[in-house]
Amino acid sequence: MVGQVLDGRYRVDARIAVGGMATVYRAVDTRLDRVLALKVMHPALAADGTFVERFIREAKSVARLAHPNVVQVFDQGTDGSYVYLAMEYVAGCTLRDVLRDRGALQPRAALDILEPVLAALGAAHRAGFVHRDMKPENVLIGDDGRVKVADFGLVRSVDTVTSTTGTVLGTVSYLAPEQIEQPGAADPRVDVYACGVVLYEMLTGEKPHDGDSPAVVLYKHLHEDVPPPSAVVPGMAYELDELVASATARTPAIRPYDAVALLAQAREARAALSVDQLDAVPPQALSSDHEQRDIGADLTSVIPRSLTVPRPLPVNEEEEAEGAVFHRTSRLESPPPLPPRRRTERSRRRLVTIVAAVLLALGLGAGVWYINSGQFTQVPPLLAKTEAQARDRLEQSGLEVGKVEHAYSDTVKRGTVISSDPKQGTRIRDNDSVGLTISDGPETVRVPDVEGYRLDKARSLLKDGGLEPGMVSRAFSEDVRRGFVISTDPEKGTERRAGSAIALTVSKGSPIDVPDVTGETLEDAQADLEEAGLKVKVSSEEVNSSEFDQGQVALQTPQNGSTAAEGDTVTLTLSKGPEMVEVPDVVGAGVDDAKAALEGAGFQVDEDRGLLGLFGDTVKKQSVKGGKTAPKGSTITITIR
Incomplete structure (x- = not known):
């Protein structure tokens, strides 16, 4: 397609990538003179009418998803057999390119990429979209360091394809267990799972599950x-x-319920890390002189500045300590020469030095003995385990259960561990106690009764009850006054998770039949409409009308027969009277030519032949003389002799 112009507007300059469903080209919008990406569906898919219909519908929806971290959709169209999307062009590389050439990333770099990805997915989830195919290939990193998520909309439109090919949507390495078991059932938590796998890959440089075949990988994700x-x-x-662990829990109910919740956890994790922990370079990171492979740009100009801080990650505590000692001793300078002292003073100082060395050796020995003779262990992983499982695990590790507390959690299953004190991996003495915080599940509240309240008061009551006012729809009601709540969805008394949105239906008042006031004067029309309980607005523009005289109502919106609510506004457009048009002079012309001239000027024509003109073909007279004006659409009579 290179060199072609789609829809007479998009000139295809180069091919960027080929996927299973479409080919992406770099193109120029010749109308707006800007570079963009053109995604053209493969002909086999474009021949499927159902797929194309869903593709277009989803593209329109995603185009309304305005978020700085989402690749924007500018246009959609068809040109012959080509179905395409015109999208934002991001100059840079993909996260896959970064991982291929950099290996494992520093934690700060991984979080710098993960957070904007989650922000984009969170906006999509709250708008009702599920990406379903999150992977490093769909994370774009611009030359300016901006991170954007691609392939929104298209991934949600391929159900018809997967049902015919028998394959599971998405790359197997990032599929959530429920996508494998039920390919058609997917909610925001499948994107959460995929983001957890992507984070693991960024931190380690490898995928969590591998195998000789996709089936092996799928099995590992399930089990x-x-x-x-x-x-x-x-x-x-x-x-x-x-x-x-939270993002990749195999049970969906244990995961954060959407990307917004996972983003909050990611920011909490970042806040808990020290600068050294954030900037540590993992051993799996590739060296800076590693050969670049077909990225198309120097990665140092692509990755945000925070991705390139070089600080080695210690393999263990002993190596870290040894490194610190070496660093300090290597910077000590030789003391300046001492002035001559008497032999007795020199001997005394030597004795003090020997005693101090002996005491230091005894102290170090005692410390080593204390550490080696005491029984130490590490707090085992307890997150997402039931209280009974956590107690058994602590007992097996030689630890006791300390204070057990309970807390609400939107992301951790009821009855399982939210956190431990000390945290997992902490080194503590054997027989010490570990406190547990157990989830009581999401905090639930009852939907209050707000029926009959004004909308603002109803919203206040919902917020006071731990809920959020949701979408407001309006409906006619004979019983509830205009502006007051008719009902809620879900109904009053229903238990819902705290913070859930409650939809409100607000009364538009009793329905009113809009009277017909066309042809009336403005004063009469206003009186009739106000008497019916409606407001009146007069349009600033007037229209010509051959049916209504100047000053009469020519148009009304809504029209008569429509239904409106009390207090609604009816817009009136007044007539300027008929449009006056100059009458052509057709005397002496043939009948056919005369009729054509008059009708072309906007008049109707009536023939008067009488007895003498039955066989005539020449116009002897016209009812309005040529050169004068008459209302457009009026009738001109021609006399034929």
């Missing part, structure tokens, strides 16, 4: 948990392990 990143990257912060 094995995603391992903590620290299992691959020693020294990785516990908060990042927890974030990955």
Whole structure:
């Protein structure tokens, strides 16, 4: 298609990528003179009318999803057999390119990429969209460091394709278990799972599950948990392990309910990390002189500045300590030469030095003995386990259960562990106690009775009850006054999660039949409409009308016969009277020519032949003389002799 112009507007300059459903080209919008990306569906899919219809419908919906981290859709159209999307062109590379050339990323870099991705998905989830195919290939990183999510809309329109090919939508490495078991059932938590896998891959440089075939990978997603990143990257912060575990829980109910909730957890994890933990370079990171492979841009200009801070990650605490000691001793300088002292003073100082060395050795020995003789262990992973399972796990580790508290949680299943004190991985003495916080599930509240309240008061009552006012629709009601609540959805008394949105139906008042006031004077029309309980607005523009005289109502909106609510406004447009048109002079012309001239000027024509003109063909007279004006649409009589 390179060189072609679609719809007479989009000139295709180069092919960017080829996928399973479409080919992406770099193109120029010749009308607006801007570079954009053109996604053209493969002909086999374009021949499927149902697929194309859904593709267009979803593209229109996604075009309304204005978010700085979503690749925007500018236009959609067809040109012959080509069905295309015109989208924002992002100059840069994909996250897959970054991982291929950089390996594992620093935690700060991974979070810098994850957070805008979650912000984009969160906006989509709250608007009713599920991406369903989140993977590094769909995360674009611009030359300016901006992160954008691609392939919204298209991924939600391929159900018809998957049903005919028998394949499961999405790349197998990022599929949530429920997508594998029920390919047609997907909610925002499948995107949450995929983001957890992407985060794991950014932190470790590898996918959590691998195998010789896609079937093996699918089996592992169904039956094995995603391992903590620290299992691959020693020294990785516990908060990042927890974030990955929360996002990739195999049970959907345990995961954050959408990307907004996961974004909140990611920001909490970032806040809990030190600068050294954020900027540590994992051993799996590739060296800076690693050969770049077909990215098309130097990655140092593509990745945000925070992705390139070089600070090595210690493999364990002992190595970290040794490194610190080496660093300090390497910077010590030799003391200046001492002045000569008497032999007795020199001997005394030597004795003091020997005593101090002996005491230091005894102290170090005692410390080593204390550490080695005491029994130490680490707090085991307890997140998402039931209280009974957590108690058993602590007992197996030689620890006791401390204070058990309960808290509401929107993301952790009721009866399972939200957190422990100390946290997982903390080194504590054997037989010490570990406190547990158990989830009581989402906090639920009852929908209050707001029927019969004004809309503003109803909204206030919902907020006071721990809920959020949702979408407002309006309906006629004989019983409820205009502006007051008729009902809620869900109904009053229904239990809902705290913070849920409650839809409100507000009364428009009793229905009123709009009277017909066309042809009336403005004063009479206003009186009739106001008597019916309606307001009147007069349009600033007037129209010509051959039916109504100047000053009479020529048009009304809404029209008569329509139904309106009390207090609604009816717009009136007044007549300027008929449009006056100059009458052509047709005396002496043939009948056919005369009729054509008069009708062309906008008049109707009536023939008067009488007895003498039955066989005549020449106009001897016309009812309005040529050169004068008459109302457009009026009738001109021609006399034929």
